[in-house]
Amino acid sequence: MRRERFDKMNVVPFIDIVLVLLVIVLATATFVENRALKVDLPTASSKKSEEKKNIQIAVNKxxxxxxxxxxLGLDLIKERLMKxxxxxxxxxxxxxxxxxxxxxxxxxxxLKTKGFENISIITKQ
Known part of the structure; x- marks a missing residue:
């Protein structure tokens, strides 16, 4: 049994794999982009504005x-947070x-006693 010399490399399977990977990447990229729906909201006569407050609490050393x-003291801060x-x-x-x-x-x-859900801790980079 004679072995043939390895002169050429068959690249067709590699091309198939690359094309399959390209299809997967393109399919997932289009789903990520179309995640948010653009909706034109109707207007109502009884409009209620939703005020979100961003409260800053700081403590020094x-x-x-x-x-x-x-x-303020801790008791006054607690009183304001409860409102x-x-x-x-x-x-x-x-x-x-x-x-x-x-x-x-x-x-x-x-904050835990009142049940706050949106808490951020500010740091510097």
Whole structure:
């Protein structure tokens, strides 16, 4: 039995694989692009504006709390947070990196008690 010399490489199977992969990529790319539907909403006479508040709470390294750039105690912050809607309003926390962890826990405990869903912790890059 004689072996033939390997002079040429058959590239047809490789072309088939590349074409199948190209079809898969193109099919998934079109689904990702068409995910959002464009809808022209009708108008109504009884229009209710939905106000979403973005509340900024900051704590410095000494444990001084600030609610919307106003220095307040923890009890006043809790009182103001209890008046907000936990499903709509966004709470942004800014904590000093050298502040004690208990200040963070105090704010999170208040937010958890009320059931806030939209909480962000602001950091720098």
């Amino acid at each position: 000494e444990g001084v709390y600030s609610y919307e750039k106003e220095v 907000l809607d936990p499903k709509k309003d966004l709470i942004s926390l800014r904590m000093d990196k050298s502040s004690e962890f208990r200040y963070f826990v105090d704010i999170i405990d208040i």
